[in-house]
Amino acid sequence: MLLVYTHKISPRLKYVFKHICTRVLGIKVEFTTKIEEFIAHDSLKMSYTKQHLGNEFFIKSNDILFEQGLSDIEINVQKWENTKCFFFNGDKSAIPFDIFAASFYILSRYEEYLPQRKDEYGRFLATESLAYNHGFLQQPVVDIWAYKFKAAIQKQFPDFKFPKREYRIKPIIDVPSPYNYKLKGVMRSLGGTLKDFFRFRFKSLYNRYAVLFGFKHDPFDTFKYIINKQKQSKFKFLVFFFVGSYSTFDKGININKRKYVSLIKHVADYCEVGLKASYFSVKDVVLLKKEKRQMEDVINTSLKASRFSFSKLSLPESYRNLVQLEINEDYTMGYIDYIGFRAGSCTPFLFYDLDYEVQTPLKVCPFHLMDSVLLKTTSMLDKKKVLNTIIEEIKRVNGEFVPIFHNYTFSNTARWNGFKELFNNILASTNEEA
Incomplete structure (x- = not known):
């Protein structure tokens, strides 16, 4: 089990940690706001807050997981080895980005709640997305970030065995x-016939009746x-x-x-x-x-x-x-x-x-x-x-x-x-x- 120390246990924090740790990496996660409980825990543990406590595995937290509702968030996407990420959190953090905040932003579809241009059917456009505009649409970044987190915490706890999932x-x-052609009813079949005829689609017309009379599949x-x-x-x-x-x-x-x-x-x-x-x-x-x-x-x-x-x-x-x-x-x-x-x-x-x-x-x-x-x-x-x-x-x-x-x-x-x-x-x- 991974124990996470944080200054506040919010619904957003629990949601995204459980996705990354449990659904992607296959480990159970619990949370605490008590330093004594955190120190006493003798297995996987990390702190997720503004300042580290000592030499523990620490990721500096972004405010988004402790907020409510929507706000105007500045997103600065940067290159990170073989992928990209955002919510850079400096050198003192065990990994250079707050992957939990970034994952929450993407999984919750935060950007789809914001004003945007839609297509003729009212659908959210790929070209409006952060992923498309910053060139990471074709990467499962949330899973990639989760594996980077796994590699980093494994260094601190080399004896811990993570379960392996399969493709x-x-x-x-x-x-x-x-x-x-089949089961369309008389009116729809007649409408289709007329449409084929007036658009000179005689092959379609032939196929329609060959199917309807049972000569073709x-x-x-x-x-x-x-x-x-x-x-x-x-x-x-x-x-x-x-x-x-x-x-x-x-x-x-x-x-x-x-x-x-x-x-x-x-x-x-x-x-x-x-x-x-x-x-x-x-x-x-x-x-x-x-x-x-x-x-x-x-x-x-x-x-x-x-x-x-x-x-x-x-x-x-x-x-x-x-x-x-x-x-x-x-x-x-x-x-x-x-x-x-x-x-x-x-x-x-x-x-x-x-x-x-x-x-x-x-x-x-x-x-x-x-x-x-x-x-x-x-x-x-x-x-x-x-x-x-x-x-x-x-x-x-x-x-x-x-x-x-x-x-x-x-x-x-x-x-x-x-x-x-x-x-x-x-x-x-x-x-x-x-």
Whole structure:
């Protein structure tokens, strides 16, 4: 156990120390404000305050962990060996930066509460982030800092044995619509027919009716492939199905169709299944509750995980609604147009509500790559290179890689040529030595 002496035990301090020490490094942490108790402790210990007590392992504290609410914080990002950090704390500290304050700033998504420019869908832009603007978006800095802290404290306590964690993967399959042509209903099929005709998309028109009359396989129906891949992997896939209403943004299948319900049940026999919450449920807890109930009626168990449509988040409301509805995990934290670490981490963390200054039970599981981002690179060689780079970053800290693919990614459409191979590379990455 690590004992931390500090002048004040705040909710922020407990939150971030438990993430770094327990979730990343695997050790228990306790806190004290009593010097006698600190001196008497005969195992791992450190002080986290303004002045060191003596020759103990000491990290000079930044004020952010003892504040409440938001304030205008000056962030000065500096190079630190193979990475970058901020909240420099001088030479007397065991490490040159207050990694706990910096980690709190990034994990709490402090910057997303501040005024910022958003995209057309109201999403926080990667280009607005501290990580993007200072060139560390593609590093899991919170985990890297945690390992630097581990190395420094290990020097002071060489006999202490830290547990070792292993690199792992959590493949996500996002299903906005399970079929391209099937189960769409007469009106939508007719609308699609007219659109294909007037846009001279005669191949699509032919494919539509070949599928509808049973002569061809629906291109989006790749679930047999997904299930076969799941059978070969020791890591559970998480498949998000959409059950909400048809809208301008969401074009899913009506959940009242028996064949769709059967599909979800079939996939749930092999993979974990979550809710792909609709675009309008991001801020509407009543709608989200309805969709949650619909999904639970299908899978006959309580819903464990969710992911918002369009990867849209509205902090803190979206996460508060999930907490209220007792949904335990969310997989929306990430960028659709950039590869990297929106929350600076490849370790799931609990949502900290900055308005209420409280740690919530909601586990935020950030994703690090969406399949469509790889379309920016032209050759398969470049795609593999980009993919391997992010995998190596995560392997260095034995973290969890969360990539998002879609059911249509595994289709035979020319656009997605080679993506099955990329998915196989991800599955195979756990078989190699880190």
